Amino acid sequence: MMKVGAIDVGTNSCRMLAVEQYGDKLEEICFDLKTTRLGQGVDEKRLLNYDAVRRTLYAIEFFVNKMEGLGVERIRIVGTSALRDVRNSNILLDVVKRRTGYELEVISGVEEARLTYTGASFDINGNDFLIIDIGGGSTEFIWQQPSGLSFKSLDMGAVRMTERYIKTPDKPVDSQDLARIKEVINRMLKGKLKLNPAGINVIGVGGTITTLAAIDLKMKKYDRDKVHGYKITRDKIEEILLRLAGKTLEERRKIVGLQPERADIIVAGTIIALAIIDYLALDHITVSEHDILYGLIKEMLDLSH
CATH class of the missing domain: 3.30.420.40 (ATPase, nucleotide binding domain)
Known part of the structure; x- marks a missing residue:
């Protein structure tokens, strides 16, 4: 032991x-x-x-x-x-x-992608899946190809997009601002991401995705076991986005399942999640708690092969 x-x-x-x-x-x-x-x-x-x-x-x-x-x-x-x-x-x-x-x-970004993939694959059989990791500074897309592990990192994280485009995060975000942010994200996706996810399992890791699951589950106390493996639908993410965007920062902090410290960046993070799901034409995403931390643990214990 x-x-x-x-x-x-x-x-x-x-x-x-x-x-x-x-x-x-x-x-x-x-x-x-x-x-x-x-x-x-x-x-x-x-x-x-x-x-x-x-x-x-x-x-x-x-x-x-x-x-x-x-x-x-x-x-x-x-x-x-x-x-x-x-x-x-x-x-x-x-x-x-x-x-x-x-x-x-x-x-490096390459090493981060490799460790995240190693962690996310902890309890998944086979290699037929795509990992989406929405972080604070960037979003990573990681998948396996016959030639090896592939990844793409885009500079669209929840903190970064909030600082760039939501100048008053303490106030409700209007529909024009939502549309503008989604348009920026869509341009990045179309210009830099070439993927065909048809038929493969898409797994989401990172604080934005796990928070959306916790909000959907109405978690008064965060439960990693219940979040892990939860399937959140595209329509539910849009519903949560509209609810979040229509509230002030103080009102957002009171939403069950949302950590108060994340309330100022959750709108931008949710826009990223919704834009990705629409770009990849998904109807849901599977949430995982197994990310880079599990990848690091597996490597330290030589369980990564």
Whole structure:
């Protein structure tokens, strides 16, 4: 038996997963998430904000201490889109190493895609599926081809699109703004994504998709087991979008299933989800909790083959 843990330092949140291995089976010991918004202002300035760095450092230290207290023997920490996009990532990397003793690895888009695919395939048979990962800074599309793993990363994450196009996220978003954002996303999809998903299973990971499932399920307390494998329909996502867009930020924060810290970026994230589903002509998407964290865990335990 071995206990290992992973931390994913994302654009919007910092998450941790600790598991214990029993043979070829994994049991989750602890999952935690803190909204740190590391990507605050990154799209405009390409620099980390010092307040965001402090929030993220606190979360990483908290997670490391928590895992060490649980007897976790190995910990891996990775950073993705926000840290790839900035010129001063060292201000966080250096202090994490100094304060925790662990390296914060800034992984490439290719490596992020590979790890996400490894995680999402944890409980899926075969290779006939497409992974869609809507993050804070970008959205990844990952699929298997005869020649190997393919992926496409587009700069349309929930934080990035909110900062670019929703100037007053505390107010309702009108139909013209919704249409404009969807038009921008559609141009990106048509110009950069060539996919034919007919007949394959489409799996969604990331905070936007899991949040939409939690809202649809009316979860007062988030339940990863109920979210994992949930099928959310295209029409339900549109219904949720119109409901979210018609509310002020304070009203959104009271919606059952929506983390209050995500209320300011959920409209943009939901527009991305709906635009992708329409572009790929899907009637639903299967939600998964197995993402890059599971990919990291599988690799640490040599279960990725």
